[in-house]
Amino acid sequence: MAKPELEFFDHDLNIGWRQVEGAQKGIIEKILSLDPETGSYTRLLKFPPGMLTNELLVHDFWEEVYILKGSLTDLNKEETYIEGMYACRPPGMKHGPYNIPNGCMTLEIRTYEK
Incomplete structure (x- = not known):
C-alpha cells in the first residue's frame, strides 16, 4: 500500500488538529496523507507562541520541512x-531543541526507507 490518491480538498473542513503523540503539550499536527505500510506521511505541524522545546532530535527517516x-x-x-x-x-541528522517565540507552522514530509 502507498499514500492514498487525493485530489485537492479543503483540509480545514476534513481533517482536525491533534496533539502530537509523545511531544510537549501544545505541539499539534494535521496528517494530510499517510502510507500505513511504511509509516511515511505528510503533515502540517504547529508550535504555539512561546514554545521552548527540550529535545535534541535524531530520526530514522528522511525529513523535509518547509516553514509556512x-x-x-x-x-x-x-540559527x-x-x-x-x-x-x-537525512536519517541521523541532529537538530533542535528550538525556541519558537512567535509560533510556527511547517509542512513536513517524512519518508522511511525500505
Missing part, C-alpha cells in the same frame, strides 16, 4: 529559520 508561517531558532546551532525556508534532513 512564523519562525524557529535552533538553540544548538544558534533562526524563517517563513519560506526549507530543510531536507
Whole structure:
C-alpha cells in the first residue's frame, strides 16, 4: 500500500488538529496523507507562541520541512529559520531543541526507507 490518491480538498473542513503523540503539550499536527505500510506521511505541524522545546532530535527517516508561517531558532546551532525556508534532513541528522517565540507552522514530509 502507498499514500492514498487525493485530489485537492479543503483540509480545514476534513481533517482536525491533534496533539502530537509523545511531544510537549501544545505541539499539534494535521496528517494530510499517510502510507500505513511504511509509516511515511505528510503533515502540517504547529508550535504555539512561546514554545521552548527540550529535545535534541535524531530520526530514522528522511525529513523535509518547509516553514509556512512564523519562525524557529535552533538553540544548538544558534540559527533562526524563517517563513519560506526549507530543510531536507537525512536519517541521523541532529537538530533542535528550538525556541519558537512567535509560533510556527511547517509542512513536513517524512519518508522511511525500505
